[in-house]
Amino acid sequence: MKIATYNVNGVNGRLPVLLRWLEEAQPDAVCLQELKAPDEKFPEKALEDAGYGAIWHGQKSWNGVAILARGKAPVETRRGLPGEDEDTHSRYIEAAVNGVLIGCLYLPNGNPWPGPKFDYKLRWFERLKRHAKDLLDSGAPVVLAGDYNVMPTDIDVYAPERWQDDALFRDEVREAFASLVAQGWTDALRKLHPDERIYTFWDYLRKRWERNAGLRIDHFLLSPDVAKRLKQAEVDRHVRGWEKTSDHAPVWIALR
Helix, strand or coil: CEEEEEECCCCCCCHHHHHHHHHHHCCCEEEEECCCCCHHHCCHHHHHHCCEEEEEECCCCCCCEEEEEECCCCEEEEECCCCCCCCCCCCEEEEEECCEEEEEEECCCCCCCCCHHHHHHHHHHHHHHHHHHHHHHHCCCEEEEEECCCCCCHHHECCHHHCCCCCCCCHHHHHHHHHHHCCCCEEHHHHHCCCCCCCCECCCHHHCCCCCCCECCEEEEECHHHHCCEEEEEECHHHHHCCCCCCECCEEEEEC
16 A cells, blocks of 8 residues: 655645546555635545545635545545644544555644744644554554655754754754654654655755655655554655655655
């Protein structure tokens, strides 16, 4: 089973890129982030024609998450994280696909630090940790995939000394990610590439892509029984070089 996550940075504006990649990669399930489209503008028909059923949680101009499944409709199990009823951001959706429970998430950026956006990011992280613990306790095979907006270690950022006060690299955020993983999750890319510099995002500015000045902020966390089935974890980094592409590249895992 091949599961991917891809921050598309605008599902309609990048639709040709998304469809080209789906045809090339043939994933069984895909988590999308940053749809930047309300529910009624989601390209359901185009994805259906490409062979994918979908569920989505959209939001006008910002955020938005979706789960695609090849040849079938994902079975939705949750829309939005519990714990903050007044939170209207579309950042989490969850579904069962081929016997695996997949949580698709888009964690807040949090900049600027300090400030209310950073505080919201930490609160969201705490809500994610509580829900993740419940998922682990359920005993279900679970994958938590998406744009976490955190570089967990120095090796996950091209110039760590420049990012010390950025909300993606603050100690509080890295500690939150580490405590989430410590619940019993496996960071799929790091499991198979423990010492390799692997990036999933390259800013459009200052020729970051051309210089390979990237960040690893898109992650797969696997519950113990799923981690035992992990055989591949890779980044389709060439997609970042396509015309009119997202600033993220698709990331994927293959399970036995």
